[in-house]
């Protein structure tokens with residue numbers, strides 16, 4: 001394990017040793033991966049969108065039993081119980097609250113009052129401006145090459161526009177996997193990098209080995225962005241199932257969609273009223289249609305089938321394009337150490353060009 005070699009506004013803000021974030025990935029970012037990252041000096045973020053409230057509390061306690069280092073939790077800002085989940089983070093002294101989509105201003109204020117660092121994810125400069133004005137401490141950007149729900153603007157263009165728009169620390173995500181990327185992001189002016197796919201492909205991630213092997217076999221053209229799973233652009237591995245979804249009509253997809261919605265209702269323990277409430281919040285914050293909201297309940301089930309149960313014929317596998325340049329499964333510690341060492345080397349090399 002290496003000592004701190006890079007001090008950035010992000011390491012200062014969060015108290016982690018290295019400016020490297022393991023992002024919140026549904027079904028993937030569980031206690032083992034998060035504590036592995038935290039113990040290696042990075043910021044591990046638990047994904048809570050696919051956990052019930054009780055599961056989240058158990059996961060937080062498990063991380064705390066495995067590490068005394070700071071860590072974060074990723075929350076869906078539009079979830080019906082987002083306020084209760086924030087109280088849970090406060091109760092257990094979680095250091096960082098990460099949000100997919102913008103949290104309400106009151107929620108940001110409450111978390112900050114209790115000493116949490118608030119870091120929403122943004123996909124556009126205007127979103128960064130909005131959450132910065134509401135008091136967010138930092139933002140994470142995700143460029144179009146990133147895995148999961150994603151936009152179309154690449155990291156190389158999104159990052160500078162967000163950096164120009166706000167003066168809080170910006171963490172760059174989407175397409176990062178090594179120390180050259182970290183050095184490049186820092187040179188742009190970012191305060192750190194976030195990585196999803198790279199951390200999914202570590203020994204500490206609980207994804208089944210056969211699924212990791214499938215990821216490793218994909219090249220740079222091995223992902224596709226499809227809106228056929230939940231109505232929103234979602235980058236995932238190019239598999240036979242995704243190809244089939246892309247080709248099937250909405251009418252044909254309706255039966256399986258309803259079946260998975262029922263499965264999600266059962267496994268999440270949510271009532272129809274709660275599902276409808278969540279759906280209404282999605283509609284309000286994301287402008288989704290009713291059909292898209294029904295599809296949204298599909299996503300957790302399809303991701304679980306792939307990422308947890310290893311059933312790649314029934315499940316989808318979210319992935320960044322970066323999967324095409326990853327060919328090993330290091331531990332979190334090996335990964336973070338080599339990223340930081342290489343970044344330092346690249347930054348030194350870069351500064352040697354100065355005349």
Ligand SMILES: Cc1cc2nc3c(=O)[nH]c(=O)nc-3n(C[C@H](O)[C@H](O)[C@H](O)COP(=O)(O)O)c2cc1C
Pocket residue numbers: 023024025026028047049074099100121142145146147148149173174175176194195196197198200317318319320321322
């Ligand atoms: C399997 C998987 C699941 C994801 N789930 C979530 C999620 O639940 N919430 C979220 O905010 N982002 C999610 N993402 C996006 C990541 O947090 C991260 O922003 C993205 O992976 C960065 O791009 P990269 O894969 O190129 O590193 C997911 C990504 C992947 C690959």
